[in-house]
Amino acid sequence: MEKMSLSSKARPAQSGTERWMRYLGFPGGIALFLLILYLPPGAGLSAAAQAGAACFALALVWWVTEPFPTYVTSLVLMFLLLVTRVANDKTIMYVLGMDVIWLNLLAFILSSMLVKVKLAKRMALWLILKFGRKASWALLAFIILHMILAPLIPATAARAVMTLPLIIVVAAIYGATEDTNNNFGRNLLLLNLCCISVLSSMTMTGSAANLIAVGLIQTMTDQRVYYMDWVKVGTPLAIVTILIMWMVGQKLLFRIPQEQQVPQLAGGFGVIEKEYGALGPLNRDEKKAIAIFAVVLAMWMTDVFHMRWFGVEISAPFAALLGAVLALLPRYGVLQWSEAEIPWHLLIFSAGAYAGGLALDDTGAAAWGVKWLFGGFDLKNVPFGVSYTIVIAVMMYSHLLTTSKTVRTIIMIPIVITLAKALGWNPISFALPAALCIDWVVGLPISGKPNVILFSTNQYSVADNFKYGITTCTVGVLLLVLSAMTWFNWIGLTPSFWAVR
């Protein structure tokens, strides 16, 4: 609880299946690489895009099956991208300087600060004492926390950074550490991951990509989407999905056994109460840490006013950078550089993953994949509900092909609108529900910035993330289909589900 060190050692295989996956994953990745590389080139796909897809597929298989630690796979991917001429050395190397990597690094400095001054421990103990008599309630407390934070802080990575120290300490209280993974830890981390992404779809200002989608809808359909139009459909959907995942996660996907339902500290709640009492009133360093964090938080929450106030926008990584500078100030700060726990191996993993994702975007492989997905369906003369279901499913699961919400929005929303017009449906009946799926980037650790940050805790595998994320997306698709049959139809957003043009 006192320390949040993240070691670079490989996660040991925990079952026979995992051992077989590791053994077959290595040749499996190579087989998939060769298969994609030597396929006849598809129309509209460049040789670099095809090679990029092959490299990414190999890395994906290795990340999931883990024949090597994930960061070694990332290094292999970076090398492959260079030697297959998918990207040049500068493009690959520059990824380590991307905003998400910086934010990751600075997040660990801020987290180290909160852990060192024991503020993270204080908040976690308070949370456990108030809500944590049972594991389920501790999980629910995080849902409520994210529901409050989501409309206030649009940057998902910033929300991940803020809650990370709290998550790590609460996980440790329930016996989940990097070395001893357990199902409470998996539920806690993956539920937080889903909360951060999915709850961004509650409002149109929840992410920059939502606003781009609204802009495209308004430009291409001449129909306005008001703030409350989005809230009416987005908020219930996001909240119901998260509540379903709260139940499904702990009861079905990663069943929390009885012994993990209560804190794992020797002595039980008595010890927690004692430890909380021993912390005493807030000390000077804790107050400083609160002040530093408040400055960073204020920067994140007021980003829309920065241009007016400072003449420049202070982005999320730079706000965190300011926080790190304040924390590391000699004499007045609260942290020394040697006390900052920066897991470089995880930054290397992130860099490789982003290099692969960017290669897919830059070479056009991602766009080609998305268009190919839609091109496979003939949707003329089929009921509205069938076309709608296909559009929603493609939109939801297409996040597995690209690491950028913005790129996906720019590619997909115009296609969805054009398709709706061609089929004779009101474009907004396809486009607005499809736009609600933009933020649901929960399938893989590389699908979004918060995913990279939370995966760095080493408390769950790529396969765990995939299982939980895909279940979340499937629940979302089912709820969106159910909504089209009922709620969306009643408020006039969609026509009758079985209507035919």
Place this chain on the structure above:
Amino acid sequence: MSRTTIAAIACWFVCGLALAVEIKDYQTRLEVADDGSAQGSATINVTGAKAGRLRLPVGFAELSDVHIASAPPDVTIEPGKSGRQAFIDVTFPENATAETTLSLTYRVTGVLYVQKPEEGQKSAFPAGSRLLRHAFVNTQETPIGQYRMTVLLPNGHIVHAIREQLPRPGRKEFQPRVELDRFAGRQGAQLQFSGLRQGDRTSMEMEVVEEQRSIFWLLALLPLALGYLFAFRDTVKSQPA
């Protein structure tokens, strides 16, 4: 200013707009041969055509064998060159119809070329890679509604990567500037740009390679996979309870 004058000016402006010459559509299809030369066929649709000369930019430095494939009677053409850009002068007769479509064919050389590095510099491309570059500038005052250049690569060749596609698509453009596709069984690329006024420029540069991939990866990685299966076979040996 009297009402009559304002009405006259408005009438003159509206009539001017209605009669303004515009190249509504300018489509070129370029079939590239293995030696790097290409056969081009351009179709232009001109609205508001008036008797006189229209200078048509083509986006190449040199043209040869320029012919009319189809055009209204008495329309004549004359290829020329200004600086480093070739052009075709199209002359419309007195009785030119307001909307005219004409097709031209021509040959160009050096469309597909090996880029030689500057002295003392290393080559940025491997052996067998060639570049295809096309830059089009609307050098005359007649606006062009839609410009589209479709390039068909030689048989057995594909685009390795699009190195340049300019200008970047605007906020209201939903089509990529350059799109790859298959045309008559050959891979090709289409450059498109709408609303070119005088001085507007659009360009693409692609690296072209042979379609056949080297078997290097197969030879290198298959033994590696088999070696791994042998060396790491203890991974799946049953562990003592």
